[in-house]
Amino acid sequence: PSPTTRAVTPVSSHCPYCSLQCGMTLTPREQGAGPVLEVAGANFPTNRGGLCEKGQSSAELIDHPERLTTPLVRDHREAAFREATWDEAYDRIVTALTVAQERHGRDAAGLFGGGGLTNEKAYQAGKFVRVALRSASIDYNGRFCMSSAAAAATRAFGIDRGMPFPLADIARADTVMLVGSNPADTMPPAMRWFAAGAERGARHLVVDPRYTATAATADVHLQPVPGTDLALANGLLHLAIKHRLVDAGYVAERTSGWPAVRRAMRQYWPDRVERITGVPVAVMERAVHLLAESRATMILSARGAEQHAKGSDTALAWINLALALGLPGRPYSGWATMTGQGNGQGGREHGQKADQLPGYRMLADPAARVHVAGIWGVDPDELPQPGVSAYEMLDRLGTDGGVRALLVMASNIAVSAPRAAHVRERLAALDFLCVSDLFLSETAELADVVLPCAQWAEEEGTMTNLEGRVLRRRRAVEAPDGVRSDLEVLAEIADRLGRGAFFDREPRAVFDELRRASAGGTADYAGISYERIDDERGVFWPCPSEDHEGTPRLFQDGFATPDGRARFHVVHHRDAAEPPDDEYPYRLTTGRSRAHYQSGTQTRRTKALLDAEPEPVVDIHPDLAARLGVVDGSDVSLRTRRGAARMRARLSPEIRPDTVFAPFHWSGVATINDLTNPALDPASRMPEFKTCAVALSPCETA
Ligand code: SF4
Numbered sequence: 170p171s172p173t174t175r176a177v178t179p180v181s182s183h184c185p186y187c188s189l190q191c192g193m194t195l196t197p198r199e200q201g202a203g204p205v206l207e208v209a210g211a212n213f214p215t216n217r218g219g220l221c222e223k224g225q226s227s228a229e230l231i232d233h234p235e236r237l238t239t240p241l242v243r244d245h246r247e248a249a250f251r252e253a254t255w256d257e258a259y260d261r262i263v264t265a266l267t268v269a270q271e272r273h274g275r276d277a278a279g280l281f282g283g284g285g286l287t288n289e290k291a292y293q294a295g296k297f298v299r300v301a302l303r304s305a306s307i308d309y310n311g312r313f314c315m316s317s318a319a320a321a322a323t324r325a326f327g328i329d330r331g332m333p334f335p336l337a338d339i340a341r342a343d344t345v346m347l348v349g350s351n352p353a354d355t356m357p358p359a360m361r362w363f364a365a366g367a368e369r370g371a372r373h374l375v376v377d378p379r380y381t382a383t384a385a386t387a388d389v390h391l392q393p394v395p396g397t398d399l400a401l402a403n404g405l406l407h408l409a410i411k412h413r414l415v416d417a418g419y420v421a422e423r424t425s426g427w428p429a430v431r432r433a434m435r436q437y438w439p440d441r442v443e444r445i446t447g448v449p450v451a452v453m454e455r456a457v458h459l460l461a462e463s464r465a466t467m468i469l470s471a472r473g474a475e476q477h478a479k480g481s482d483t484a485l486a487w488i489n490l491a492l493a494l495g496l497p498g499r500p501y502s503g504w505a506t507m508t509g510q511g512n513g514q515g516g517r518e519h520g521q522k523a524d525q526l527p528g529y530r531m532l533a534d535p536a537a538r539v540h541v542a543g544i545w546g547v548d549p550d551e552l553p554q555p556g557v558s559a560y561e562m563l564d565r566l567g568t569d570g571g572v573r574a575l576l577v578m579a580s581n582i583a584v585s586a587p588r589a590a591h592v593r594e595r596l597a598a599l600d601f602l603c604v605s606d607l608f609l610s611e612t613a614e615l616a617d618v619v620l621p622c623a624q625w626a627e628e629e630g631t632m633t634n635l636e637g638r639v640l641r642r643r644r645a646v647e648a649p650d651g652v653r654s655d656l657e658v659l660a661e662i663a664d665r666l667g668r669g670a671f672f673d674r675e676p677r678a679v680f681d682e683l684r685r686a687s688a689g690g691t692a693d694y695a696g697i698s699y700e701r702i703d704d705e706r707g708v709f710w711p712c713p714s715e716d717h718e719g720t721p722r723l724f725q726d727g728f729a730t731p732d733g734r735a736r737f738h739v740v741h742h743r744d745a746a747e748p749p750d751d752e753y754p755y756r757l758t759t760g761r762s763r764a765h766y767q768s769g770t771q772t773r774r775t776k777a778l779l780d781a782e783p784e785p786v787v788d789i790h791p792d793l794a795a796r797l798g799v800v801d802g803s804d805v806s807l808r809t810r811r812g813a814a815r816m817r818a819r820l821s822p823e824i825r826p827d828t829v830f831a832p833f834h835w836s837g838v839a840t841i842n843d844l845t846n847p848a849l850d851p852a853s854r855m856p857e858f859k860t861c862a863v864a865l866s867p868c869e870t871a
Contacts, residue, residue: 182642182643183640183642185224185227185511185626186511187766188509188511188513188514188635189216189336189359189634190215191210191224192211192213193224194209194210205232208224208227210224210358214707215336216358221763222778227626229774229776229777233608236649237606239651240252240254240255240257240618240621241253241618242257242617243617246597259662260665265600266601270304273573275553277572277574278574278575279302279306279307279556280298280306281309282310282516282580283579284311284511284516285512286578287512288516290630291519292683293655293672294307294655300672301671304553307521311517312559312855313560313858314476314513315508315509315513315517316854317480317483317855318484319517320850321482321853322506325488326723326729326735327730328691331513331637332635332637333497333503334503335636339366342465343366343371343463343464343501344372344373344459344463344465345466345469346376346466346469349398350383350471351377351471352507354381354383373388374388374456375391376398376473379392380392380822380823389452391456394445394447394825395745396479396745397742398483399743400442402487402489402490403433403442403489403740403742404439405457405460407435407442409490409493409494412458414494416493418495419495425732425736426737427492429739430738461494465501466502467496467505468503469504469506470504473859477850478855481850482740486740493737498726508634509761512632512633515632518687518692523555523559524556528694530691532552533554540686544685545686546671558854559854561849563596566598567599574603576605577605577616578605580612581767583596583612584833584842587845588843589843596612602615602618603618604618605619605622605655605658606619606770607622620653621652622652622655623648623654626642626645627644627645628656628676629676631702636709636721638709639708641703659672692711696712696713696715696716698715701715705719747846752862756861757844757861757863759842759845762785762834765832765834765835768834769834772834785816785831786831789818789820789824790822793826793827794820798867803818803868804818804867806865806867807829808844808864809845813844814831816835816839829865
């Protein structure tokens, strides 16, 4: 494909990848003059001109030779794809959705969305399922990303905004502890704020089973056994109580629930916590004094602590520590979670989750149903009740009571879901699968219909970054002929289902409706317009009216609970859902590497990124490698109760000897999610991606 350029004037926009949403200047080129787009870092408040290699190479996605530019269909499951018109593709989709619902009930048709969708698309997806399909079957890959932290923040603070303060505040904090977060690899431009803090003399602590690139910049590295962060947080709180470091005035004035937590912490005496976590008591002592004795302290959590079957309780344990030290709402202080996906924040605010409506309202709340139904022009009683979470939906695909016809947008679940081989089997058991994507992803390969969608630099829309700042993505080039926006696709399918009158196709019109739907909700966008975003370089929600300035910092005057107080919660350590045993004696943990992103659909097709990281490697401590007879650079087989994978070994003293780390960006024999455990957190329904029991052995042939 060879998109024609629309203009040669530079366009301000944002990166297609992670939640930092770095500001970019996109300059279209005339045809025949090299790449169709030139990308440069812009002086935006979060990245100040910086871009990582993923952002720098993002122009490669625009006119990539593997880009899909026409719908693909197949006449039966074993047949090869053939090109089709949009009319034929739509006919097939509408027929399949209708037949599934006639045969198996309304909930047999559903949609699986993504945290990379713009706010407008996430909103449209939620409304499409509830209004056009009148189905309960929707959830999205953010369930695999942010749900534990979101559940914890909602319970403790009454609101879930990942960072309740601007990213740049990190530079003003005196002490920052990162828990299960590795921004030096995952969002390198964010490190400028840590570096600025360090220049002022700030102290940084990193909690991670690996000595990551971020840990290498820290003053203190705590290296716990994967899945023991909750015990570590409780152990630090025990020490804070013991050393009289608790901010009693703050606790009395701004919180509730402290006496029960204080009592519960008696059992987290330091020797016991050292036995559970592997973190020496002396290191815990140093950490708690650094956290408690600075003027401004932040505790920043991420997936390493949260992607567990006890992820919500783990996030609550760190929030307990932050509250006891009097941090949330104080200048340059508090607890926050660093969202990962590009629209990980906005993606969870507008109704894409199984249990939510726009404005972060709950679908089961009668008042929320009346408000949103009024905006949508439907009867509140027509709205379905909450559906099941992402993995639960995938686990039941093609079964009685499960989804039979599924639309997938912005998600490659064949690679990114836990127990992915099982998920691929379930996808194959569907009566009908339609996937919308830029490329023929591993999930699209299983589909009956594949739709080529427009991408970031080809369309307008808004994203909400990790700070809760609403941003605009702007069109810099026209999409190739034959490619359509997911916004338009959903409206067109709705039209063919006889519900088209309820749906707009233009991003601005959808956003204006989203604003009205969100008004009065927790994530209130009512006062945020495209013009304000342009003028103010983004607007922080909540912003309830056009004369409201937006809210960069939350909790200064109170929390979003009925009485304005934050809530402590008693939470206790428990072992991983699948601890090591004789058969599977080690712990597997997974995560991101520097050059790749998510399931790798885009980054595995980007030359600059493949050159930087051409293949996955599994990190193994040299002592463990010696016991197993594994040599550096040789192939290793990894096996869990759910599946096997094969990767090259990288011997590294930077990881615990009882743990191995593998990236989840790869497919084929290196699909590490074939091994991961779908044990779910009871509150958030987050799967336990971050630890399971694994066996390793050298492969016979290198
Ligand atoms: Fe893009 Fe994130 Fe890299 Fe910034 S840090 S350039 S948003 S991938």
